[in-house]
Each structure stands twice: as C-alpha cells, then as structure tokens.
Amino acid sequence: MSKKNVLIIGAGGVAKVVAHKCAQHNDVLGEIHIASRNIAKCEAIIGSIARKQNLKVPGTLQAHAVDALDVPALVALIQKIGVSMVLNLGSSFVNQTVLKACIEAGVAYLDTAIHEDPEKICETPPWYANYEWKHKDACAEKGVTAILGAGFDPGVVNAYAALACSEYFDSVDSIDILDVNAGSHGKYFATNFDPEINFREFTGQVWTWQNREWTSNSMFEVKLTRDFPVVGEQSLYLTGHDEIHSLSQNLDVPNVRFWMGFGEHYINVFTVLKNLGLLSEKPVTTAEGQSIVPLKVVKAVLPDPASLAPAYTGKTCIGDLVKGVKDGQPKEAFFYNICDHAENYAEVESQAISYTAGVPAVAAALLIADGTWDVGKMVNVEELPPKPFLTKLSELGLTTFMQDAEGERQLF
Numbered sequence: 001m002s003k004k005n006v007l008i009i010g011a012g013g014v015a016k017v018v019a020h021k022c023a024q025h026n027d028v029l030g031e032i033h034i035a036s037r038n039i040a041k042c043e044a045i046i047g048s049i050a051r052k053q054n055l056k057v058p059g060t061l062q063a064h065a066v067d068a069l070d071v072p073a074l075v076a077l078i079q080k081i082g083v084s085m086v087l088n089l090g091s092s093f094v095n096q097t098v099l100k101a102c103i104e105a106g107v108a109y110l111d112t113a114i115h116e117d118p119e120k121i122c123e124t125p126p127w128y129a130n131y132e133w134k135h136k137d138a139c140a141e142k143g144v145t146a147i148l149g150a151g152f153d154p155g156v157v158n159a160y161a162a163l164a165c166s167e168y169f170d171s172v173d174s175i176d177i178l179d180v181n182a183g184s185h186g187k188y189f190a191t192n193f194d195p196e197i198n199f200r201e202f203t204g205q206v207w208t209w210q211n212r213e214w215t216s217n218s219m220f221e222v223k224l225t226r227d228f229p230v231v232g233e234q235s236l237y238l239t240g241h242d243e244i245h246s247l248s249q250n251l252d253v254p255n256v257r258f259w260m261g262f263g264e265h266y267i268n269v270f271t272v273l274k275n276l277g278l279l280s281e282k283p284v285t286t287a288e289g290q291s292i293v294p295l296k297v298v299k300a301v302l303p304d305p306a307s308l309a310p311a312y313t314g315k316t317c318i319g320d321l322v323k324g325v326k327d328g329q330p331k332e333a334f335f336y337n338i339c340d341h342a343e344n345y346a347e348v349e350s351q352a353i354s355y356t357a358g359v360p361a362v363a364a365a366l367l368i369a370d371g372t373w374d375v376g377k378m379v380n381v382e383e384l385p386p387k388p389f390l391t392k393l394s395e396l397g398l399t400t401f402m403q404d405a406e407g408e409r410q411l412f
Helices: 013-024 039-051 071-081 092-105 132-142 156-168 195-203 244-250 264-275 294-301 305-311 341-348 352-369 386-396
Strands: 006-009 032-036 061-065 085-088 108-111 146-148 171-181 206-210 213-217 223-228 232-239 255-261 315-326 329-340 378-380 401-404 407-410
Touching: 006 013, 006 071, 013 032, 013 039, 013 305, 013 341, 013 352, 032 039, 039 061, 061 071, 071 092, 085 092, 085 352, 092 108, 092 132, 092 146, 108 352, 132 146, 132 378, 156 171, 156 244, 156 315, 156 329, 156 386, 171 223, 171 232, 195 264, 195 294, 206 232, 206 244, 244 255, 244 378, 305 341, 305 352, 315 352, 329 341, 329 352, 341 352, 352 386
Parallel strands: 006 032, 006 085, 032 061, 085 108, 108 146, 146 378, 171 255
Antiparallel strands: 171 315, 206 213, 206 255, 223 232, 232 255, 315 329, 329 401, 401 407
C-alpha cells in the first residue's frame, strides 16, 4: 500500500528544499505539513513555495508549531494531521525524540544526519550504535521503516558506495568520500549549515576507518590535494563524518574515510575561535553572572546559513573515490555530482549545500511512498538498492557521474 501525507520537521535551509521538492511531487506525496518551534519560519517556507509556484497540484500545505523534543506532542501532531511519513530535517539534537514518536505512532521515519547529544562531542565510534541502532528491534517489531542519513553525505555517498561494491568492483580496498564547495557567499565568514553543528564536527577527534579499525587524527592534520571535475584543484582535509560509522560496519571495505574542502581563511578563523574558547559547548559565567555557551554566542552572531543563498555563486562537487580490484586488475573510479548554487536558488530559493542535502530526502520519501524502500525496519542507505534512488535523484535534479580510466560519463 502506498504511503501518502508527509510531515517535515524543521524550518531551516534543508527543510526548505525538502518542502519545495515535496510540493513539486504532491501528486504522489499528498498533504505536506511543516512543523517547527518557530511557526513563522514554516510559514515563510510556504510563502517561498507559493512564490516559485512549486505546488504541482492543488493540495494541503500547512504550518504547525511543535517542540521536536516533546515526544507526546509529536505523536499528537502526527495523529491529528494523519501523515504516514515524517521527514526529520530538524537539528541533530532532536533525532531521538522524533524517531521515538514515529515508532510510537507507527509511521515511517527519515533523517539526513546522525543524532548528537548537545553535552557530548565526538563520541566513541561507531556513532550510530550509541543512539539510532538501539531502536532497530523496536522498528522491526512495529514494521516501521526508518531510513537513516538520507541526505547527500551521508546518503547519496552511501548509495555510491553500495553501487561501486555491487556493480563496478569485485573487491574494494578503500572508499574516500570527497566533499568540495567551490562556491562563494561573499561574506567575511559564514558556515553553510547550522554553525553549531558545523563547528562540533571539527572540534573533536577525527575518527576514520583504516585497516579495519578506528583511527584517530586531529582536525586539519591530514591534507589531500586533488584535481576535480569542473571545479578543478582543491585542498581537502581528513574529517570525521556520519557515513563512516555505518559504511564501516555494513560494507566489507577495510578503509573508509571522509575528506572536506577548506580554504585557508576558514581554517584561520576557525583556529582563532577555537583557541579563544569560543567554540566550546560548555557554559561559562560572565562578569555579570550570566551563564552562556560560547558556541551558541558564535552561532548567534554569524550569518544565518539560509541568508547566504541569494548571493551564492559557484559549484559543489561531492562524491566517492573508490579503489579496488575488477577482473583481477587494480581499478579506481570517482562517483560524483556537481551542483550549482545559483541554479538551485533560481529553483527553490536555497543554495547548493541545502539542495544537495534536501533533494535526496525527497527521493527517499518517494521510494517509501511507492513501496520500493518501504522496508518495515531501520536501515542505512547502503543497505537499500541504490539504482532506484540514484535514478530518482537524477529526475529530481541531482545527476550522478563517473570518472575512471575510460573517461567521464553520466550514470544516472
């Protein structure tokens, strides 16, 4: 039976893209509801959809106020509006409560990033085992489909990894996920998504999977320079990231690493903020006796990532560099996507970082809706068939390319 009617949790940049794309496919997805603590932000997204005339057929597009940390309130909202699917695009701090509400209400769940405890940074790997995977049995018992990390990275890069292992290699030695934003937002300093989550990724240990074991490095310790399709030569740094923590457990690959592109200016500003203690998640007391969290102050004074979109130019390149063996011979292939900030803004009034994270969530939702990915249990993206997902992504605006010894070509 197909699933219809969607609740989007969150009203940030990625949620905005998801809402636009759901609206473009509301003939399949049915009613679209957007919920956040700040209902005005939800209503602004609805206004944006109206401006771009992105509702495919006449239908419900409604805003709601809810605290995503309040499980009973979430369950009540889900039951009141009668949705069959919840797309969690809220802060990484709300994953557990939204997931619990979906299990209790018996509706499908999907997110784009791993859960985080606001009091902890860089926990013991594999991270998914600390929170999400503890609910696997509950999902299976209730037949609830829960798809974890269905953004781009994690998400699409997981599907690239699954595709490479199943179709293009007999054995894989390494998967290096490469994430480059070669765009410019014109600000002195800004982050492309929630500054609090952004900085938390880079202030702890860098955990990667090397030689079939967890390996720790420090941020900006290991550098890689590579010539990319379209965006040219870029410098990247070994970074900890969500997808390493599922790919390392679900695929038989001895080395899984994540690399993110950073300019010297970002590194310099980040280093100063960190050395001054301004990226700490621990409260400090001011001379006036006020208790404040330095990281939250930095977040408050930096530009809202959503505000960067109108002036953003340039492109992103994100993909998997896979090395292994095919037919007894060494093989290397790069599976990737190129996205354009200005083109994304013209379509959905958002920049490419939000676009690449949001579009895959809608592709996954459409596959849940038609039954292809409605598996009745908790899974990470690499555990699902990649071809229907990558095909749907291409239809939605994210094309997959492959670069190997035979040249470059479009796959989906």
